[in-house]
Amino acid sequence: MIDMKQLVADATKWRRSFHQHPELGFNEHQTSQKVAELLTSFGLEVQTEIGVTGVVGVLKNGDGPTIGLRADMDALPIQELGCADHKSQHKGCMHACGHDGHTAMLLGAACYLAAEKPFQGTVYFIFQPAEENLGGAQKMIEDGLFERFPVDAVYGLHNWPGLPAGDIAVNDGAMMASLDTFEIKVTGKGCHAAMPHMGVDPIVAASDLVLRLQTIVSRHVSPLESAVLSVTMFNSGEAINVLPESATLQGTVRCLNSQVRKQVEQVMTEYVASYDMSPGLQVSLTFNRGYPVTTNHPENAAIIYEVAKGLCGQDKAHHNLQPSMASEDFAFMLETCPGAYFWLGVDEDESIALHNPYYDFNDKVIEVAIKFWYELVKQQLPK
């Protein structure tokens, strides 16, 4: 029998060490090395450099079903402002999204499962790089993740401010929104500001387009669906007496439904094309598809909910809360395999938002997460 108190103390130590030595996406060299060393010390077979810095630990116990458990390892380009002893030692880089906690908890689960082997089949512990905007999950998939380590289902979690510490929440469908970005270039004809009739003004056209874009969500998307379209940058002009040659708009689109996501892109493309027909104007759109909607498979979400109820009690397990309009690249894994993604509450007296320079993962939830992963494997890969 494993000494749970000791395991939680070890995992807390690993978490704080990751917090002290954060690394940005695809640069998690020390982190992945430490992960690989620990997994090896627990007796797992380890593969490294999957999707640049990704690591997979394989724990096999006879023939049977397979399961993937995923944690992300990257930090953010933020200067930490907190004053904990384990404060980041890397200037301008910190674990402000709690991925240090995700990594430590999954390592704890690997140690526990390797020691007791309460299952029959194979568990793949997936440590991915670059969740923050860089699509590390997609990179691992392109590198053959699920061909090399075929899973019947894959599961991931995120620590979640806004939920009490130790609570678990899962939805049957969307958990997190898609993330796309766009750039629209409006080119007219520059001229003297005192003689606007001699040119074609891109600022007036781009301003009109900003307002027109606001009608996509309000007039095209069903009011029963959710979408956000924000123009976040509007750049043009350099002199007070000059009408510039061009203007550039940039922004982001978030949706909770892949059909709505397609619709927003399509209407935006049509609007831009119609402006491109205006006399003297050239208008072009670059639409960059980023992360898909993080959509749970209902059967796997039901499994998470049942394990959560059994482990934490009915009042600490939540089903079908409102999704978040933030995004998550675990979405790529859920597009490839059945599975589910859930939130683990971290709030005690106060709630500090993810990506805040004072964020520090709450070590008090390490134990419940280790036990959760253990129970999930035990139930899904029965002996």
Ligand SMILES: [Zn+2]
């Ligand atoms: Zn984040």
Ligand SMILES: [Zn+2]
């Ligand atoms: Zn995160």
